[in-house]
Amino acid sequence: MRFTLITIFHILLIHSAYANFDWNENCKQAYTNTIQLKFDIANGILENERSLNPTNSLVYLIENYADYLKIQISEEKNEFDKLKSLKDDRLSIIEDDDSESPWKLYSEAEIHLQWAANRLKFGEYFTAAYEINKAFRLLTENDKKYPHFLPNKKSLGVLYTLIGSVPKQYNWVLSIIGMEGNLDNGLKLMKTTIDEMKTDSIYSSMVEETYFLYAFLKMNLDNNHIDLKNLLEEIENSDYLLLNFAASRIATKLGQNDLAISILENRIKDKDCYPFHYLDYLIAVGKQNKLDSDCIEYFENYVQNFSGLNYKKSALMRISWQYLLMDDELNFKKHKNKVNDIGALFVGADKEAQNFYKNKLKTHKELLKARLYFDGGYYENSLQELDALNQKELENTIYNYLEFNYRKARVYEKLENTYEAINFYKQTIEKGKNETFYFSPKSALQLGLIFEKKGDKNQASKYFQSCINMQNHLYEKSLEQKAKAGLERLN
Numbered sequence: 001m002r003f004t005l006i007t008i009f010h011i012l013l014i015h016s017a018y019a020n021f022d023w024n025e026n027c028k029q030a031y032t033n034t035i036q037l038k039f040d041i042a043n044g045i046l047e048n049e050r051s052l053n054p055t056n057s058l059v060y061l062i063e064n065y066a067d068y069l070k071i072q073i074s075e076e077k078n079e080f081d082k083l084k085s086l087k088d089d090r091l092s093i094i095e096d097d098d099s100e101s102p103w104k105l106y107s108e109a110e111i112h113l114q115w116a117a118n119r120l121k122f123g124e125y126f127t128a129a130y131e132i133n134k135a136f137r138l139l140t141e142n143d144k145k146y147p148h149f150l151p152n153k154k155s156l157g158v159l160y161t162l163i164g165s166v167p168k169q170y171n172w173v174l175s176i177i178g179m180e181g182n183l184d185n186g187l188k189l190m191k192t193t194i195d196e197m198k199t200d201s202i203y204s205s206m207v208e209e210t211y212f213l214y215a216f217l218k219m220n221l222d223n224n225h226i227d228l229k230n231l232l233e234e235i236e237n238s239d240y241l242l243l244n245f246a247a248s249r250i251a252t253k254l255g256q257n258d259l260a261i262s263i264l265e266n267r268i269k270d271k272d273c274y275p276f277h278y279l280d281y282l283i284a285v286g287k288q289n290k291l292d293s294d295c296i297e298y299f300e301n302y303v304q305n306f307s308g309l310n311y312k313k314s315a316l317m318r319i320s321w322q323y324l325l326m327d328d329e330l331n332f333k334k335h336k337n338k339v340n341d342i343g344a345l346f347v348g349a350d351k352e353a354q355n356f357y358k359n360k361l362k363t364h365k366e367l368l369k370a371r372l373y374f375d376g377g378y379y380e381n382s383l384q385e386l387d388a389l390n391q392k393e394l395e396n397t398i399y400n401y402l403e404f405n406y407r408k409a410r411v412y413e414k415l416e417n418t419y420e421a422i423n424f425y426k427q428t429i430e431k432g433k434n435e436t437f438y439f440s441p442k443s444a445l446q447l448g449l450i451f452e453k454k455g456d457k458n459q460a461s462k463y464f465q466s467c468i469n470m471q472n473h474l475y476e477k478s479l480e481q482k483a484k485a486g487l488e489r490l491n
Helices: 002-019 025-035 040-054 058-074 075-083 085-096 103-121 125-145 152-164 168-177 181-200 204-221 227-234 241-253 258-266 278-288 295-305 313-326 329-341 348-358 366-377 380-387 399-413 420-434 439-454 457-469 474-491
Strands: none
Touching: 025 040, 025 204, 040 058, 058 075, 058 103, 075 085, 075 278, 075 439, 085 103, 103 125, 103 152, 103 181, 125 152, 152 204, 152 420, 168 313, 181 204, 181 474, 204 227, 204 241, 227 241, 227 313, 241 258, 241 278, 258 278, 278 295, 278 313, 313 329, 313 348, 313 366, 329 348, 366 380, 366 399, 399 420, 399 439, 420 439, 439 457, 439 474, 457 474
16 A cells, blocks of 8 residues: 555656646647737736646746747847846746756756847847857757757757857857857758658647748858748748748848748738837838839838837938939938938948948949849849949949949849859959958858859858958958858868
8 A cells, every 4th residue: 555655656746747847738829829929819828827737837938938039029128128037037947847858958948048149139248158058058968868859959950050150250159168060960950850840749839930940040051042942932821920021031032022022011910919010121122122112111110110229220221222213312311311310230231321321422323223123133124224334434433343343243143144243253352352341252252152052162162261351341240150151061
């Protein structure tokens, strides 16, 4: 009898421990609604779960995930400051749980990762690095203990990919904390995880999240357009706003501007979804790439409604551009002068806008048209604008001369005239390598990609490294990360 009671007690203890990380239907539904940006609905489900199962620590992970997404989308510093105090409380509860569930270390790691991403957005780089290191070690330990736990593989895939493409100025951080990554292995791990999640009833609710993370890493760090086309087909009809966002960015990268606009205009419109104003900015950019004047309305909506800081300078610059294209000099100057009065300088597009405000050079209307057409994938239109220009006149201004050569190279590359593309890229590098404009480092990156595609590793490596070596220009970190990703692929 005593043996029976002890056995029953032991079983109850084990059950109680695992129940503290109970990935049940409530948690799955709350997680799904969180990914769909339906935070109020998710919170209601979590409150129900808390009353039914007060020891379920997964509630705190999902709550943290919602806070993370709110901060990433809204970019509100006040929200960041208000919510970050909850992080330690949630971690404390999870860390004190003595469960042997694979969710324990994973939950700790995810909370660290999510707050690292938030801290990076607001310039808390040192603390973010610490949290990334902590997350990496927790995930690595968890993977050894539970090698088949799919959520863990999703997050490890992200970290392997990002660590494998860290710009050189941050390599010292990785060496100190002993972190190593591999871009290709990270992306492959994420793709494998997606495929496994699709057929796994337990983790299928995490597929969309993993798709979203994979899409942005693949788009920014990998040059395989066939893979991107396949990925776009998989996600372009999603009813998740985050995947609408990702699909539109991939479509833009592939030169399918009309599709990008269509995806965003036909995106899920649900009153329960958290406002995602940045999508208005993207629609506006897409419309401007077609020279549609109604882009102004979308840019203005973004500036008025978005309470964060990023892309506001860029929006005003682009409104100014549109008035220039409409020959409205008064509104062109008016909105150009507004650039200095709003937003921040965290992202490359806003830095470009601030330089535009400071620049005393007259904006070249035809070069601007060529750029916009190119950005939209209307390559023949872009080439027509460039061919109509007098190249000799452009030589009087180094900025215009470099932009002309760079734009020509980009168009020829897209039109698969590789010979001319290479020539114009080389001219851009030769004339602009000592300038602070982005045309030369971007040309070096593109040459690296061209030679990588050709299978010429030596030339590819040479130009990727050349891109990295050029410093103090717009988009420096972004271009360097992509160049390093190229070097990683070559190795």
